[in-house]
Amino acid sequence: MATIEEFHIDFLQTILSEADSRGLFNSQSFYEIVCEELVSTGELTVNYTEADYLKIGGRSPMEACGYDFDEERGILSVLVHQFYQTNTIETITRQTIEQKFNRVKNFIISSFEGLYKKLEQTSPAYSMTYFIFSKFERKEIKKIRLFLVSDGKITRTFRSINAEGIAGITLEYRIVDIEYLYKNHISQNSDSSFEVEMNLPCLRIPIESDKYSSYLSYFTGDQLVDIYENFGQRLLEQNVRTFLQFKGGVNKGIRNTIEGAPEMFFAYNNGITATASKLEFDHDGNIRKIHNLQIVNGGQTTSSIYAAKKNAKLDVSNVTVQMKISVVGSEENHSDFVSKVAEYANTQNKVNKSDFFSNSPFHKEFKQYSSRLWAPMSSGSQKMTRWFYERVRGEYLNEQAYLTKAKQKQFQLENPKSQVVDKTFLSKSENAWLQKPDIVCRGAQYSFADFAVYITDLLEKDNLAITENYFKDSIARVILFKAVEKLISQSDWYNGGYRAQTVAYTISYLSWFTRSKQKKYFNFNEIWTSQKIEDDLIDVLKVVTKEVYNSITNPPFGHANVSQWCKKQECWKEIKKMNIEEIKIPSRYYLESEEVQYIKKEVVTEKKMDSGIEIQTFVYELGVEKWNRLYEYFSLRENRSTITLTQFDILKKVAKGNIVLPSEKQANILFKLYEKAINEGLIL
Structure with a gap:
């Protein structure tokens, strides 16, 4: 460390x-x-x-x-x-x-x-x-x-x-x-992050597992209000939803119960599902301290009770909220455990799969390309470099923690600081190009949440969407985003302020102009190859940034707060009305629809080949012993009917050692069975 x-x-x-x-x-x-x-x-x-x-x-x-x-x-x-x-x-x-x-x-x-x-x-x-x-x-x-x-x-x-x-x-x-x-x-994800001191009676659930232990308890309404008052969203930093206040039907129901029949709250409400890294007990067996409390389901309940007391001035002293709390046995498994509990916990309002983006294959695949691909050398440099994708802040430093001084220097030369991209910055550059400048202007975390929805939908439609070409284009958009930021700061017309908003709307306008006005696709390979924005595109950006800045800093009557104006869809509609005659994007930055389809077909074919080899390798390396355990699992009466005869036959053959090197098709079937069993709770 x-x-x-x-x-x-x-x-x-x-x-x-x-x-x-x-x-x-x-x-x-x-x-x-x-x-x-x-x-x-x-x-x-x-x-x-x-x-x-x-x-x-x-x-x-x-x-x-x-x-x-x-x-x-x-x-x-x-x-x-x-x-x-x-x-x-x-x-x-x-x-x-x-x-x-x-x-x-x-x-x-x-x-x-x-x-x-x-x-x-x-x-x-x-x-x-x-x-x-x-x-x-x-x-x-x-x-x-x-x-x-x-x-x-x-x-x-x-x-x-x-x-x-x-x-x-x-x-x-x-x-x-x-x-x-x-x-x-x-201390990220460790039990030292924060402690909640309480005095809660509890019942331990007799579960035979070295992975976790579980308890049943309850909060009074006042206790829950005090906890949220002191810790706020730290309680929900790994939770999947943003508070909805009283906008949803569930929350209105909660409020009505608090007002009309608070003593019935325990019976009507599903309560809270929580996790912790450690519990401390007093001599009577009551919970006296909770380490790293996370409410993974019940955020709306917590929010509604808090708002009922603080905003609506309702009495919540007679409200009782049940709590199921699980303690993770291993610190290193804490984050994954929390995500799984959140995903499978009963919910009062629908939670989309996109809310669990932290477990998305996007991160793994983007990281793999980040680690594997070398960026083209530029500006006379003779040293090849990579773009380092930092999914978790501090990852760049952690990867150097146990390297020698010489290896650290080599790592930093190959992964320069200027080429570290974290997930929130990536979401801003991507959303700007996706013509969502109002989303970008709401902040990095808000942008990231929206980007999570987009990527999840994309992967549900096409699980091969994150290709090498996607990675290169995304990095090119990061380069574009940073170049526009720098260009604005150096412009003689720039008086300070609203630079972030100008950047977002400039890039969105460029995207909109390319697709809607020119009916073309932008050729990001030009930026990836040169690893910078060339002067001919800079000249275009100089014109657009100035026009965008003048527009957003002169909002319509009734929208004096520029920051708030830029967060509205109406602002984007106004920007699209701009008619900038000087825009002449060089033809080399354009691709026709046919070219885009051809490139996409080629990279998907290449990825299928790579993915097939990876899955075959995984199936082989998992080993006969674990495949035999999977075979026993799917042999159980309640599980046998959930898979086909063909799937069961292939699983049996690999478990008995009759298939040593499965074909690509067989490997895909086996891998899906493996994922199905793991998702159903089987621990190998």
Whole structure:
């Protein structure tokens, strides 16, 4: 495992690489990366927004670098950063901490008093201050959190700050330093992530398994509200659904039960299915502490009870919610176990297969191409490199953890920082080309959730859709996305703000123009081959970016908040109305429909061949012993009728050793039987 010093160096290099390749200020790159971490831990929602404001002079200096609002819990988070950008870990002094927090407090107070009236309406700072003002005026802010984020480390002498309120609203302080980020890196999916202290009676279920243990218990409505109040979406970071509040029929039913017959809640509601990495008990056998509690089914129940008390002011003290909780025996299997429990748990509202994207073969296949394919050499370079797909943040650093210094250097040369692509960034570049700029503008995590639906539908229609060509085109779209980011930052017309929105709408417009106006397909192989955007395409992008920026920063009457306007479908409709005569995309970037179909046919044929060999190898390497266990499983009366006579005959022959090297067709049949048994719960 990397030390905190090694993590700090890697973290800094990631920031600098992202900033350079995307045309960001280093501080912007830092802010975005840290906020994504805070979203993953549940500290922020997916709607966090960057918006700088700085006023040093005068009696009340003010500072803020972004904000977030948890609509459900009414929590306003305002962030400020102290970015040192040094190779060694700096110490954040108490003086710096107090100075930063005082500035952001002054900013919030001023925003409550109408600071937005003094700002330019098209600036991100205006959107931020107006948003805060409007939420305050409507009394929607229940709690304020001040975040100081830094690549430094808190001084050892610092203890705490007295948390007085602002305008009668509870105030909390959060300091996110390099140690916080490091601990988050090393403790992902471990039982040390957080602990819930409770006093719950429980009944252990007599299950003979070394994989997990299960218990039955219950929460009172007030207990459930307190847990969600303290931990929020950290309880659901591995859950499959976003809260629906009272929009669905189930939630309306929950509310009606709470209002009219709270004592019947236990009988009417299916309760909660949860997992934990560890339970601690008192001397009476009651649960006193739950490590890493995850509500994998029952998020709507939790949300509805919380909203009933906090928003509708209903009494939930007589509500009782049953809980089935399973404790995973092995830390390394925790994530997969949670996903399986979530997938098979009874649900109150339909959960689509796409909600379990973490287990999608997409990641495995995309990673395989990432590890196997070398990118073409460009810009006179004589060193071949790869594009590293990082499904989990920190994976790039972890792969180097046990390498020698020489091997680390070789790894970094072959997988440069500038060519690391994480799943959320990939979703943004893909969704932008899929003409979903409004989705991209809602944030990286929201974009990723939408991308999960798209990919799942794609794979359900065609399980061979993720080909080598798809990988290359996707990387080309990443290159395009980063090039547009950099182009905007360097443009003389760019005054700052709304760069992310301009990027998303520019790429979506280019996609729309190619397909709808030109009736062509874009030839991404031109970008993959050169590994950059050539000047002739840059000239086109210069025109489009400027027009898009002018359009989104001058929204129709009634849509003064540019950030919110860009999240609406209406904004995309307005952009498509633009008539830019100067667009002349060089013909080499176009493909005809016939060419696209031919390329697709070729790559699918090649993938079928590769997949066939992989499956044959898997069947052979699984071994006769495990195939014999599968044969015994499907020989059981209740299972025998679920497969055909042909399938059973092939399984019997391979289990008895009569087939040593199955054909491709036989291997496919055997592999499907293997998957069927595993999905039904067989443990080999």
